[in-house]
Amino acid sequence: MTTHAASWLPLSTGERSVAIEVLVHGPLSRTELARRLCLSAGSLTRLTKPLIESGLLIEVAEAGAGLGSGSGSAEVRQGRPSQPLDVVAESRSFVGFKITADMVYGVVTTLRSDIVARHDRPLESREPDRVADLLAEMTKELTHAHQGLAGIGIGVGGLVENRTVVRESPFLLWRDVPLAELVRERTGLPVVVENDVAALVEAETWFGAGRGLDRFVVLTIGAGIGYGLVQGGRRVPNAEEDRGFGRHWILAPDGPLTPDGERGSAVSLLTIGNIRYQINAATGRDHSYEEILALAAAGTPGPARVIGEAARALGILVAHIANFAMPQKILLAGEGVGLMDVAGDTVEETVRTHRHPLAPRVALETKVSDFHDWARGAAVLAIQVLVLGPAQT
Structure with missing residues (x-):
């Protein structure tokens, strides 16, 4: 099976910037494109013409026709219709x-x-x-x-x-x-x-929760703990990616000792495998993560304690990230974020406790992620x- 893919490589730097802006944020009017890219109307016309002629960009029906009032709408109709530009996603x-x-x-x-x-x-x-x-x-x-x-x-x-x-x-x-x-x-x-x-x-930077943000963090909890920082709209490469993030980040010095991670570390407290290990060690029974969350929500003492400790650990971790990285938003994702449904209030309260009283509220967005x-x-x-x-x- 051999297939050859066309690319955008023949585009000039300016043409590519226009195409990417439309891809990520479109459909966009020419006026909005010029504003976003700090281009004059003439420069934008020069850059968009070959993109339209090649079929990379197309003019689409103006969304919300009739929006606006007064002289603004009249001005649009006096000249060439300002149809938004878009890519053909399919x-x-x-x-x-x-x-x-x-x-x-x-x-x-x-x-x-x-x-x-x-x-x-x-x-x-x-x-x-x-x-x-x-x-x-x-x-x-x-x-x-x-x-x-x-x-x-x-x-x-x-x-x-x-x-x-x-x-x-x-x-x-x-x-x-x-x-x-x-x-x-x-x-x-x-x-x-x-x-x-x-x-x-x-993916979240281009098409998701971090789109358009200058400083953005993704924190994942599940089989492990993942961390990604976006600065200036670009992901900051991390030399320690998946080499043990959170295994040595101690959040509770007297916390649990588990097979994976130091005592009281983020990994020991927050990963699904270690939460299940704690419950198994305490009860002698193996429970799924979903069962543990349900038992904690029902107030069962052992699971409630473990999930409460995990929630406080997550709150400390989020607060530390907010204090040092100062992101505009933190996206919490992964298979373990069901923790927020059961103990989200504890997480939020812990975040506030570990932040300056005058610090702005952390914009924490939760996304339940599956492997797809x-x-x-x-x-x-x-x-x-x-x-x-x-x-x-």
């Missing part, structure tokens, strides 16, 4: 994969990262060639009904170098696996590989490669 498709220890979750997205198909397969072997074979098979299955396939993004829990080689993945027991090359050989498509948290941060959201994040990596080129991502 013109290209992208595949995103999230690889876990025992499953591969796959999605197909549009150019704007909207998921249009899902397909999951069990990971029966962690041998790199077998995994690459599986990803190629899934790509073929996912895209038989979708045209214009332009790239593949893959998210893994681990340390990734140059968005091509998985240097270390504790979940897959991998070291120095050239995953991008293995999948590209089997599909003929551009392939980008990245740490899964980094991929999620990119992580796969979507990987697809956004492929979108970025198409739009920006490999050297700029």
Whole structure:
């Protein structure tokens, strides 16, 4: 299966800036585009003309026709109609994969990262060639009904170098696996590989909760703890991505000692596996995370205590991040955020306790993420490669 993807690389820097602004924020009027990019009307016309002629941008019906009043509406109608510009989101498709220890979750997205198909397969072997074979098979299955396939993004829990080689993945027991090359050989498509948290941060920065923000943080809780910082609208690369964030961040010195993480660390207190471990150690029974949350909500003493400690730990962690990074928003995501439904008040109260009394309220947004959201994040990596080129991502 070999497919060749068109790219945006022939575009000039100015043309690409216009196209990206419309992709991420559109549809946008020419007036709004000029304002956002600090361009004169003439410069914008010069930049948009080839984009429209090539079909990359199209003029769409003006949303909310009739909005505005007085001289503003009259001025619009005196000259050429100011039709908003947009991209054709369905013109290209992208595949995103999230690889876990025992499953591969796959999605197909549009150019704007909207998921249009899902397909999951069990990971029966962690041998790199077998995994690459599986990803190629899934790509073929996912895209038989979708045209214009332009790239593949893959998210893994681990340390990734140059968005091509998985240097270390504790979940897959991998070291120095050239995953991008293995999948590209089997599909003929551009392939980008990245740490899964980094991929999620990119997706939320371009198309999600962080869109348009200068300073933004993503904090994930689930099997582990992930952290991503956006500064100046761009993700700050982190040399310690998935090398143990939170294992040594002590939030409660007298807190629990668990198999993973130091005593009282963020990992010991907040990850799903360690919460389940605490309940099992106390009761001798194995409960799912959802069962523990339900028992805590019902006031069952053991689960209520563990979840209460987790909520206070999360509040301290959020407060510390807000105090030092000063983000405009913190997005709390991952499979463990059901904690907020049961103990969100405790989290909020703890955040306030660990902030200056005059500090502004932390804008904390919660997003329950499943593995398809992580796969979507990987697809956004492929979108970025198409739009920006490999050297700029």
